[in-house]
Amino acid sequence: xxxxxxxxxxxxxxxxxxxxxxxxxxxxxxxxxxxxxxxxxxxxxxxxxxxxxxxxxxxxxxxxxxxxxxxxxxxxxxxxxxxxx
Amino acid sequence: xxxxxxxxxxxxxxxxxxxxxxxxxxxxxxxxxxxxxxxxxxxxxxxxxxxxxxxxxxxxxxxxxxxxxxxxxxxxxxxxxxxxxxxxxxxxxxxxxxxxxxxxxxxxxxxxxxxxxxxxxxxxxxxxxxxxxxxxxxxxxxxxxxxxxxxxxxxxxxxxxxxxxxxxxxxxxxxxxxxxxxxxxxxxxxxxxxxxxxxxxxxxxxxxxxxxxxxxxxxxxxxxxxxxxxxxxxxxxxxxxxxxxxxxxxxxxxxxxxxxxxxxxxxxxxxxxxxxxxxxxxxxxxxxxxxxxxxxxxxxxxxxxxxxxxxxxxxxxxxxxxxxxxxxxxxxxxxxxxxxxxxxxxxxxxxxxxxxxxxxxxxxxxxxxxxxxxxxxxxxxxxxxxxxxxxxxxxxxxxxxxxxxxxxxxxxxxxxxxxxxx
Numbered sequence: 001x002x003x004x005x006x007x008x009x010x011x012x013x014x015x016x017x018x019x020x021x022x023x024x025x026x027x028x029x030x031x032x033x034x035x036x037x038x039x040x041x042x043x044x045x046x047x048x049x050x051x052x053x054x055x056x057x058x059x060x061x062x063x064x065x066x067x068x069x070x071x072x073x074x075x076x077x078x079x080x081x082x083x084x085x
Numbered sequence: 086x087x088x089x090x091x092x093x094x095x096x097x098x099x100x101x102x103x104x105x106x107x108x109x110x111x112x113x114x115x116x117x118x119x120x121x122x123x124x125x126x127x128x129x130x131x132x133x134x135x136x137x138x139x140x141x142x143x144x145x146x147x148x149x150x151x152x153x154x155x156x157x158x159x160x161x162x163x164x165x166x167x168x169x170x171x172x173x174x175x176x177x178x179x180x181x182x183x184x185x186x187x188x189x190x191x192x193x194x195x196x197x198x199x200x201x202x203x204x205x206x207x208x209x210x211x212x213x214x215x216x217x218x219x220x221x222x223x224x225x226x227x228x229x230x231x232x233x234x235x236x237x238x239x240x241x242x243x244x245x246x247x248x249x250x251x252x253x254x255x256x257x258x259x260x261x262x263x264x265x266x267x268x269x270x271x272x273x274x275x276x277x278x279x280x281x282x283x284x285x286x287x288x289x290x291x292x293x294x295x296x297x298x299x300x301x302x303x304x305x306x307x308x309x310x311x312x313x314x315x316x317x318x319x320x321x322x323x324x325x326x327x328x329x330x331x332x333x334x335x336x337x338x339x340x341x342x343x344x345x346x347x348x349x350x351x352x353x354x355x356x357x358x359x360x361x362x363x364x365x366x367x368x369x370x371x372x373x374x375x376x377x378x379x380x381x382x383x384x385x386x387x388x389x390x391x392x393x394x395x396x397x398x399x400x401x402x403x404x405x406x407x408x409x410x411x412x413x414x415x416x417x418x419x420x421x422x423x424x425x426x427x428x429x430x431x432x433x434x435x436x437x438x439x440x441x442x443x444x445x446x447x448x449x450x451x452x453x454x455x456x457x458x459x460x461x462x463x464x465x466x467x468x469x470x471x472x473x474x475x476x477x478x479x480x481x482x483x484x485x486x487x488x489x490x491x492x493x494x495x496x497x498x499x500x501x502x503x504x505x506x507x
Contacts, residue, residue, distance in 0.1 A: 010276075011113060015374055015388065040113045041096070048371050052113040075374050076268070078275030079113050080288050081390035084242065084267060085195075085222040085323055 005058040012066070015075040016049030025072060026051070033057070033065040052079060087151040088125050092116040092292055095394070103149070105209050105284065107291040115391070116292045118149045126340040131311060134342075141197055141300040143307075147336055148201055148300070149293045155207045156229045157200020159189040161300050165308035165456070170424035175441050179454040181314070182421075183305050185461070186429050190232075191252070192462035193383075193430075194301060195225035198325065199286060201297030203229045206284035212236055213283040217274040220249050220383055221461055226286055227256035238283070242270050252465060287323075295391075298326040302333035305456055306343060313337070313346030315453040318440045320432040320460060321352040321361050321406070322384035324391030328398045330458075350399055351449070352406035353439035355379035355431070358387060359408035361395050370396045380411045380469050381431035383461055405448050409438035415473050417441070418463060428463035436460075 016025065021044060030037070035057040042051040055062055066076050092101040096114025107116055125146045137143045141161025142154040164184045172180035185194040199222070206214050213236040216226045223239045230237035237258035241250065245262070254260050263270045278285035286294050306313055313334050319327055330350055337343045354362050357379030360372045372392035377385035389395065399406060409417065417437030422428050429437075436457050443449045463470065478494075480486040 011108075013113075017373070040111070043371065045369070045371060047369070048373050050371065054113075070268075075388065076272075077388065078271055079108055080275060080291065081271075081388055082323055082386050083271045083274045083278075083285075083288055084217045084219060084240075085287055085386070 005060070007056065008059050008062060010055050010062055011079040012053050012055060013077045013079050013081055014049075014051045014053060014069065015077070016051075017073060017075075018047040020073055021046065021049045025069070025074060026053075029065055029069065032068065034061050035065050087149075088120050088128075088146050089149050089151070090119045090121050093119045105205075105211075105289045107289050115394075118292050118296050120147065120336075122336070122339050129340055129342065131307075131342060134307065141200060141297065141304075144300060144303045147303070147333075147340070149296050150201070150204050151208055154200070155204040156233045157196065157204065160196040160200045161188065162304055163188050165305055166425065166427075168425050168457075171421060171437070174420060174424055175437075175444050176451050177440075177444055177449070177455050178452050181305075181309075181454070181456045182425060182427060183301060183456055183458045184427060185301065186427060186433065186459050186463070191221070191224040191228045192465065193221040193225065194298070194326065194458075194460035195221045196229070197300050198294045198297035199225040199229050201300075202284065202286040202290045202294035203233055203235070205290060205293040206235070206286070207233060209284065211282070211284040213238065213281070215239070215278070215281075215283045215285045216287055217241070217270060218253075219245055220252070220465065222287065223249075223253040223258075224465075227253040227258040230258060231256040240270065240274050240277075242267060246468075248465070248468075295325045295329055298329035299333035299336070301326065301458060302330040303337065306334070306337055309454070311343050312454075313343055313348050314456045315347075316349050316351065316404075316449050316455040317458065318351045318353055318436050318443070318449075318455070319458040320381075320384045320436050321354050321389060321392075321395050322386045322432070324361070324389040324395040326458070326460070327352055328391060328394040331398045331402055348402060349404040349449075350402045351404045351439070351443055352395055352399055353436045354406065354408045355381040355384060355414060355435055356408040356410045357381075358385045360387060361389060361392050362406045362408045364392070364396050365399060365406050370400070372396070379414075379431075381414055381435050382466075383430055384432045384435065405443065407439040407442045407446075409435050409442070413438040415470060418470055419473065421459070422463070427459060429459050430461035430463050430466045431469050432461050433459040433463070 094109035139162040166182045168180040188196040215238040217240040278288040358377035374388035414434040417434035
């Protein structure tokens with residue numbers, strides 16, 4: 001029997017460039033991946049979109065969703081943004 | 086004895102008790118330390134501060150510790166230098182350099198924030214401190230952890246130059262080089278911070294860490310005879326220091342250490358990484374991330390964590406900002422070295438170059454007290470200036486050879502001949 005995969009919770013900060021602001025990116029992500037997420041904060045203007053998300057799922061599934069977001073053109077960062085100083 | 090009331094979310098104002106957390110559980114906004122200013126006011130005085138040792142803990146009532154400071158007993162209280170010759174070059178009558186390039190023990194402003202973070206880490210009961218850094222922060226964390234006898238883990242991106250690594254590894258931390266791009270390093274470090282019960286100084290201790298930046302401003306005001314300068318120029322990387330300068334000036338007024346005074350705060354960034362300056366010029370407070378491409382590696386942060394608060398503070402204080410090209414940054418380093426005898430890293434060169442622009446634009450008037458905050462030391466980034474300094478002249482060990490060379494060089498120049506007037 002396969003071992004049960006570990007569930008994890010990750011907090012991420014998403015930055016959407018202007019060209020993606022009108023695209024339903026988060027809705028598409030919800031349909032494509034087996035994840036639960038909760039939007040804790042967001043701001044949208046013509047030029048930029050920001051969203052703070054708490055994401056729950058198996059580790060690999062979150063990795064896949066984050067990879068897809070990045071490929072789509074979304075900047076994905078930890079909730080504290082740049083940790084490297 | 087503590088004067089800390091707790092933490093408050095900068096976005097939704099939710100209150101939290103003092104604990105090692107950095108974001109609001111509700112809205113994920115950043116948390117900030119809140120003090121009991123009325124009690125501080127009745128406890129602090131200029132005389133009390135003057136009686137204390139010359140270190141950053143002189144202002145301990147306004148710092149987030151409960152007991153005695155544990156580290157950084159020789160950090161801070163760096164020179165505030167009246168910069169006559171640089172002032173002449175830039176056309177500013179009252180110019181000062183706040184020189185954190187000689188901060189103890191690792192020669193950058195990071196010794197301030199790390200002193201406070203590690204003192205808090207010890208009070209919280211952590212036995213391990215950590216950070217992710219490409220230079221100054223890692224140097225400071227490793228050194229202060231060594232002094233405090235704490236375990237230390239330093240994370241660095243794979244491929245970092247040897248010189249930058251040794252500046253941390255000499256103090257004996259475990260240094261972990263992470264393969265992958267900066268995004269990967271950021272994510273992993275954040276996960277490690279969540280999983281391991283460590284004091285990650287600029288993550289879970291960020292609210293305390295950033296409070297240390299206020300001491301830079303407290304000292305400037307004390308060294309100016311308890312006067313707030315009219316203008317201050319500082320480089321922006323992650324955005325920690327600039328809003329804290331404003332907080333420090335406001336706190337000094339609030340607790341009665343200074344009566345009045347308003348300071349306009351200006352941000353300096355490299356043109357190859359200037360998200361804050363772009364936002365300022367567009368008139369927005371939302372930061373659009375950029376991909377860094379500059380020699381000023383210590384300030385090359387494309388999406389500053391506190392960028393929004395930097396822009397807000399600049400707008401509130403009536404300041405401004407400018408960026409400088411790599412060439413202008415190198416000229417700035419040379420100008421500061423050749424006029425004031427201070428060798429700074431590219432971040433400092435950026436500040437000098439930006440000050441020059443702001444004066445030329447008329448944003449900084451030529452006759453008002455102005456401070457440039459120099460936050461790092463040039464001896465750590467020798468390679469940045471290697472190509473722009475004069476090469477040594479090589480002669481045989483023969484006096485005639487030197488005589489010939491001397492005549493050829495036509496020394497002393499007029500500039501050197503008038504040196505020593507001040």
